[in-house]
Amino acid sequence: xxxxxxxKNPTRRQLIVAGGLATGGLLLGYAFSGPSRQTLANRAASxxxxxxxxxxxxxxxxxxxxxxxxxxxxxxxxxxxxxMMAAEEMEAxxxxxxxxxxxxxxxxxxxxxxxxxxxxxxxxxxxxxVTDAAFVKLSQFMSLQVTGGSSSVRFxxxxxMRPAGAAAKDMLIxxxxxxxxxxxxxxxxxxxxxxxxxxxxxxxxxxxxxAAELSPPSTPVxxxxxxxxxxxxxxxxADIPAKVDGTAVYGVDIRQPGQLYAAVRLAxxxxxxxxxxxxxxxxxxxxxxxIVPIPGxxxxxxxxxxxxxxxxxxxxxxFDTKGNEKLSMASLYAExxxxxxxxxxxxxxxxxxxxTGLANAASTKQATYRVPFLAHACMEPMNCTVWIxxxxxxxWVGSQDALGTRARVAEVSGxxxxxxxxxxxxxxxxxxxxxxLRSGFxxxxxxxxxxxxxxxxxxxxxxxxxxxxxxxxxxxxxxAVTSSFTVGVDEKGMPVxxxxxxxxxxxxxxxxxxxxxxxxxxxxxxxxQSIVPRGPWRSVAHTQxxxxxxxxxxxxxHDAGMDPxxxxxxxxxxxxxxxxxLETVAEKAGWGTPLPKGRAxxxxxxxxxxxxxxEVAEVSLGADGAVKVHKVTAxxxxxxxxxxxxxxxxxxSGIIFxxxxxxxxxxxxxxxxxEQSNFPDYEMVRMSDVPEIDVHFIESGAEIGGxxxxxxxxxxxxxxxxxxxxxxxxxxxxxxxxxxxTPKADKLASAAE
Amino acid sequence: MSVSFTVNGVSHTLDVExxxxxxxxxxxxxxxxxxxxxxxxxxxxxxxxxxNGEAMRSxxxxxxxxxxxxxxxxxxxxxxxxAAEKLAPIQAAWIEHQVPQCGYCQSGMLMAVSALLSxxxxxxxxxxxxxxxxxxxxxxxxxxxxxxxxxxxx
Numbered sequence: 001x002x003x004x005x006x007x008k009n010p011t012r013r014q015l016i017v018a019g020g021l022a023t024g025g026l027l028l029g030y031a032f033s034g035p036s037r038q039t040l041a042n043r044a045a046s047x048x049x050x051x052x053x054x055x056x057x058x059x060x061x062x063x064x065x066x067x068x069x070x071x072x073x074x075x076x077x078x079x080x081x082x083x084m085m086a087a088e089e090m091e092a093x094x095x096x097x098x099x100x101x102x103x104x105x106x107x108x109x110x111x112x113x114x115x116x117x118x119x120x121x122x123x124x125x126x127x128x129x130v131t132d133a134a135f136v137k138l139s140q141f142m143s144l145q146v147t148g149g150s151s152s153v154r155f156x157x158x159x160x161m162r163p164a165g166a167a168a169k170d171m172l173i174x175x176x177x178x179x180x181x182x183x184x185x186x187x188x189x190x191x192x193x194x195x196x197x198x199x200x201x202x203x204x205x206x207x208x209x210x211a212a213e214l215s216p217p218s219t220p221v222x223x224x225x226x227x228x229x230x231x232x233x234x235x236x237x238a239d240i241p242a243k244v245d246g247t248a249v250y251g252v253d254i255r256q257p258g259q260l261y262a263a264v265r266l267a268x269x270x271x272x273x274x275x276x277x278x279x280x281x282x283x284x285x286x287x288x289x290x291i292v293p294i295p296g297x298x299x300x301x302x303x304x305x306x307x308x309x310x311x312x313x314x315x316x317x318x319f320d321t322k323g324n325e326k327l328s329m330a331s332l333y334a335e336x337x338x339x340x341x342x343x344x345x346x347x348x349x350x351x352x353x354x355x356t357g358l359a360n361a362a363s364t365k366q367a368t369y370r371v372p373f374l375a376h377a378c379m380e381p382m383n384c385t386v387w388i389x390x391x392x393x394x395x396w397v398g399s400q401d402a403l404g405t406r407a408r409v410a411e412v413s414g415x416x417x418x419x420x421x422x423x424x425x426x427x428x429x430x431x432x433x434x435x436x437l438r439s440g441f442x443x444x445x446x447x448x449x450x451x452x453x454x455x456x457x458x459x460x461x462x463x464x465x466x467x468x469x470x471x472x473x474x475x476x477x478x479x480a481v482t483s484s485f486t487v488g489v490d491e492k493g494m495p496v497x498x499x500x501x502x503x504x505x506x507x508x509x510x511x512x513x514x515x516x517x518x519x520x521x522x523x524x525x526x527x528x529q530s531i532v533p534r535g536p537w538r539s540v541a542h543t544q545x546x547x548x549x550x551x552x553x554x555x556x557x558h559d560a561g562m563d564p565x566x567x568x569x570x571x572x573x574x575x576x577x578x579x580x581x582l583e584t585v586a587e588k589a590g591w592g593t594p595l596p597k598g599r600a601x602x603x604x605x606x607x608x609x610x611x612x613x614x615e616v617a618e619v620s621l622g623a624d625g626a627v628k629v630h631k632v633t634a635x636x637x638x639x640x641x642x643x644x645x646x647x648x649x650x651x652x653s654g655i656i657f658x659x660x661x662x663x664x665x666x667x668x669x670x671x672x673x674x675e676q677s678n679f680p681d682y683e684m685v686r687m688s689d690v691p692e693i694d695v696h697f698i699e700s701g702a703e704i705g706g707x708x709x710x711x712x713x714x715x716x717x718x719x720x721x722x723x724x725x726x727x728x729x730x731x732x733x734x735x736x737x738x739x740x741x742t743p744k745a746d747k748l749a750s751a752a753e
Numbered sequence: 754m755s756v757s758f759t760v761n762g763v764s765h766t767l768d769v770e771x772x773x774x775x776x777x778x779x780x781x782x783x784x785x786x787x788x789x790x791x792x793x794x795x796x797x798x799x800x801x802x803x804x805n806g807e808a809m810r811s812x813x814x815x816x817x818x819x820x821x822x823x824x825x826x827x828x829x830x831x832x833x834x835x836a837a838e839k840l841a842p843i844q845a846a847w848i849e850h851q852v853p854q855c856g857y858c859q860s861g862m863l864m865a866v867s868a869l870l871s872x873x874x875x876x877x878x879x880x881x882x883x884x885x886x887x888x889x890x891x892x893x894x895x896x897x898x899x900x901x902x903x904x905x906x907x
Contacts, residue, residue: 075854075891236851243856244844246787246827250857253786261781286770305790306777307770379791379799379857379890428789428857429890468792645851649896653854656892679796679888688882690894 026059026208028168028216057086057164063192063205065090066098071156072400073101073239074430075653076708077646078153080237084642085157088230089165089223091189092204099238101424153642158704166220168211175210176202225640234645239426251398251425252383256461259385260289262454263308263465266297266474267319268673270327270531274298277317285311292457295445299454305465324531324672329480332669333370335528336482336503345501345524349513357497357520361488364497367555368485369548370733373667374478374537375674375682380428381471384451387461388413393420394461397448398427400434405448412452431657432536433475444476444533472682473674476535477667479504483512483548488520493560494570495553496520502548503528508608511541514549515578515607516571532669538657539709542608543716547662547734550604550717555730564721565591565603577700578605581614581637588696589616589633596620599630602722604714611638611705615655615714617691619722625741627663629691629719637698638705644697647707651695654711660685662716666735683737756816760785761829771817775809776800778816779826787827787860791888798887801861801868802826803833808868827860830867842904843867850900854891862887866901875905 056068067083083099086092169189176194177184179202187196195201225231242248267274277298279291287307292299298317302308358364385396386409393415399405399422406422413420427434451464466474481503488497497520502512505525512523537543557567565586572578582605586592591601598620605614618631634651641647664683668675676682720731727741757766760783767782774793779785779802788811791799795813802811803825825833834841840848843863853859862885869876869884876884881901889897 075856077854236848239856240848240851240853243853243859244847244863245831245840246785246860248856249786250789252790255784255786304773304777304781306773306781377890379789379797379855379888381790427855429855431890465790468794468797649851649854652895653892656894657890660890678794679792680794684797684888684890685892685894686882686888687885687894687898690892690898693895 025061025205026168026171026212028057028164028171057090057168059168059204059208061205061208063203064096064098065092065192065204066100067161068100069156071101072398072402072424072427072430072434074398074400074427074434076650077237077239077643078708079239080235081153081642081646082157082161083238084230084233084235085153085161086165088228089162089220090168091191092165093192094230094235096192153704153707157642162222163220166222167216170217170220171211171214172204172207174214175207176200179207179210231642232640232644235643237646248426250380250428251385251396252380252428252463252465254385254396254423254425254463256385256387256396259461259463260301260303260458261305261308261465262292262299262301262451262462263305263312263467264294264297264299264450264470265312265315265317266470267321268473268671269319269321269324270533270672271324272296272319272321272672275318275320277315279315282311282315285314290458291315292454294450294453299450299464301454301458301462305463309467321672327531327672328670329372329668332480332530333482336370336480336526337368339503339526339528340482340484340501342526343501343524345526346505348505348525349521349523351522352497352520354497354499354520354522358486358488358499361496362491364486364488365556365559366484366486367552367732369483369551371478371481371544371547372665372734373480373532373669373674374543374661374665375472375475375667375676376429376431376433376535376537377472377679377682377684378427378429378431378433381468382433382447382466383464384448385461385463386413386451386455388415388452388455389459391415391419393452393455394423395420395448395452396423396425397451398425398430398434399448400427400430400432404435408446408448409452412449413456431538432540435536446476468679469677472667472677474533475667476533478537478540478543479506479530479532479534481544483544485548485552487552487556489556489560493556493562494567495556498523500524500549501526502545506534506541507536508540508542511608512545512549514553515575515605516553516568517574518571531672538654539608539712542606542709542713543658543661546604546606546608546713547716547720550606550714551720551730551732554602554604554717554721554724558724563592568603568605572605577612577637577702578607580698580700581605581612581635584696584698585614585616585633585635588635588694589618589631591616598726600722600725602718602720602725604717604721606710606714608710608713609706609708610703611636611707611710613637613651613710613714615711615718617715617718617722619719619726621723621726621741623742625739627719627723627736627741629659629663629689631692631694632659632715632718633694633696634711634714635696635698636707636711637700637702638707638710639702640699640704641697647697648695650707651711652693654709655693655715656685656690658712658715659689659691659719661712662719662734662736663689664735664737666738754817756820758816758819758822758824760824761826761832762823767816769816772815775802775804775811775814775816775819775824779811779824785826785828789857789860791858791861796888797858797861798865799858799861801864801887803864803868806868806871808865825864827863830863841867843870843900846900846904850896850903852893852896852900854893858887858889858891859893862889862893862897866897870901870904876901 058066069079287303290301300312387394402424410417483502486499498518500523557564754771789799791797795810800812
């Protein structure tokens with residue numbers, strides 16, 4: 001069967017193709033399709049239940065190896081980490097490896113590549129000479145991978161980079177064996193050379209042309225972990241130098257000839273429509289070129305962003321709020337409570353018989369928890385630059401889903417997908433915000449939609465930029481959620497029946513599930529619709545459910561008169577990975593050892609994205625009741641660590657991101673509009689709030705897990721649990737800043753005993 | 754109005770509204786994009802530059818107020834520490850400690866910290882907390898602190 005025939009076979013799970021470069025190098029492409037994690041993002045990016053990924057490796061005549069990573073780097077170090085995985089399997093000399101994001105201008109890792117081969121024009125310079133027709137077909141199957149769900153390393157790395165690197169090594173070794181007339185089994189690849197015991201040696205580059213003539217192996221053999229020389233090391237990130245001298249180019253930094261700038265004036269109340277506005281005085285302002293109507297508002301286009309923004313703010317405009325002004329947090333929470341009370345619910349987990357379990361319990365406990373909406377507040381305000389001309393569209397943006405963005409721009413512009421060129425740029429933060437996904441364009445249009453609509457009306461490239469106020473008030477928010485527990489315990493206080501009803505199920509599926517050994521469980525959810533746009537937020541549904549479950553289990557521990565660590569330990573005795581993480585965090589944090597007066601520790605644990613994280617927070621309360629987190633100890637079992645420094649960095653990052661939500665994070669709705677607007681009223685953790693962070697990894701050898709998100713959801717419960725120990729106040733609704741935690745002298749004294 | 758100032762040693766004269774913030778003069782009039790827009794209300798520090806050696810939040814600094822001033826942006830930070838150096842010591846420390854993640858806030862962080870260090874070469878943690886109030890959403894703060902101390906102790 002030829003490669004093309006194999007490609008036509010829909011059951012085929014992995015594809016390898018290779019071709020020579022005109023300059024004498026080798027280009028190897030590896031594609032894999034596999035079952036998708038249940039996310040909206042993945043469903044949008046590929047067929048239902050399946051996601052695809054492509055990896056490209058190039059060997060150049062100067063013996064450098066370029067690894068093209070089909071992911072966005074929004075600070076998580078993924079481009080370096082994935083290149084490390086390929087280089088390790090390939091036996092490349094790391095000093096000769098160039099990790100790169102799949103090139104922007106040529107839409108490298110997607111089907112445009114195939115089109116380029118078909119018609120022979122606009123072939124990316126580095127691909128000239130690659131004529132294997134298989135690329136055409138292969139590339140039609142490819143899409144740029146969504147960066148989300150902490151999936152880069154565990155999906156693309158595990159299923160793409162490693163086999164691609166191993167395949168390249170296999171071909172290089174066979175090329176050397178053929179050239180030297182020796183068995184391949186006698187040749188060794190190391191540090192970008194292939195050698196033979198006879199003393200023969202060749203660089204990868206010298207073998208590349210011969211290797212390109214060989215068939216790639218169908219099942220590349222991976223190295224034993226004990227032989228690793230690159231993976232697991234604290235390799236410096238390739239993207240950092242440009243981020244300390246101002247040369248890094250983010251979406252907001254792109255400039256094209258004749259570029260104009262657009263600012264929006266959006267109705268504060270969601271779902272509003274524009275009634276009228278007075279364009280004349282605005283068009284008379286210096287630099288203003290045009291006013292463009294967009295759904296729910298207008299855009300002002302000018303020759304300088306500040307002029308556009310000032311003009312948009314000065315516009316006299318009237319909106320019709322269409323009845324949506326009735327929405328408030330009180331109305332929303334009343335709906336939540338009514339939905340939970342009615343219990344018209346959908347199954348999440350049903351195990352045993354919770355009704356009988358509750359009836360037979362020694363006692364039961366009821367509690368209701370809530371979290372508010374959260375904005376992402378990426379440091380780079382949302383922006384998108386679009387140029388529509390001659391039936392073609394160019395779009396420049398930092399996106400977590402380059403292909404989805406391209407598809408969306410095609411749809412909104414009415415220009416054929418093939419004539420839309422996406423130029424992915426660096427993201428100044430992502431956290432789930434930069435996935436161009438809404439549940440319907442006119443319900444929740446995004447900045448990408450707006451930029452495209454504006455560009456249709458302007459004969460120039462236009463950069464739409466949100467102000468911070470636009471960004472905070474027109475995000476796709478982490479949803480507000482209510483969760484209600486009724487739990488029965490035995491005579492020792494251990495849970496025997498776990499009934500949980502919550503509003504709105506979000507990804508991932510298992511976020512609300514508990515790891516604890518409770519015989520009877522009924523976890524169900526109700527649907528609750530809201531006009532507030534909703535989107536994934538770092539660790540998605542784990543953010544809310546970890547706070548709920550890990551706080552409530554802490555309540556049960558205290559009610560039982562047990563140490564919260566020992567209580568969890570007892571309940572996790574049949575979960576060895578959880579138990580190891582829990583026991584290690586207790587040991588590393590010095591759980592149970594004396595603390596300075598007025599301080600207490602709180603503990604929490606959660607498995608998310610196949611990684612288990614436990615955190616212990618050491619907390620005190622200021623005289624004004626302000627929560628001060630002194631130290632966080634985190635223990636992480638992600639199966640395997642690829643880059644020990646960036647892995648640590650992601651855990652630090654996740655904790656601080658989650659700490660902002662725990663202490664301050666709150667988007668509230670009044671009159672159908674977001675009440676907060678900028679950092680003064682949507683507060684962020686700053687230098688003075690940051691605890692000492694002590695991170696430890698357990699390399700359990702379990703299936704590799706994600707790292708971008710799993711540290712985030714655990715911290716809120718760890719801190720709130722410590723607050724309870726100090727103050728006796730159980731916080732059942734975030735953020736902590738809303739609670740009067742002013743310490744009482746007697747409580748401080750007892751906490752310190 | 755006509756406003757003149759130097760940016761990284763180069764003289765510029767602009768005919769712009771006096772109330773235009775320096776940030777937008779730098780980014781949209783002069784094409785110096787290293788200085789970032791974060792909040793527009795001097796709350797996050799992403800736009801921090803040096804005006805006559807002092808850290809200023811350029812999003813809330815009208816150009817009329819910097820007429821005749823010497824401005825340094827991230828693009829000129831290395832040269833300001835000696836033309837022969839490719840990187841200022843603080844930039845080298847940022848690489849050594851692998852500080853940036855997304856990197857968007859780091860121009861402002863570097864400008865704020867370099868101003869602090871030129872005034873106070875050995876700041877305490879409390880002084881760092883009080884002076885460096887810039888926002889970083891990726892949470893690079895612990896590494897920023899470590900990088901500052903590595904420079905202080907050098």
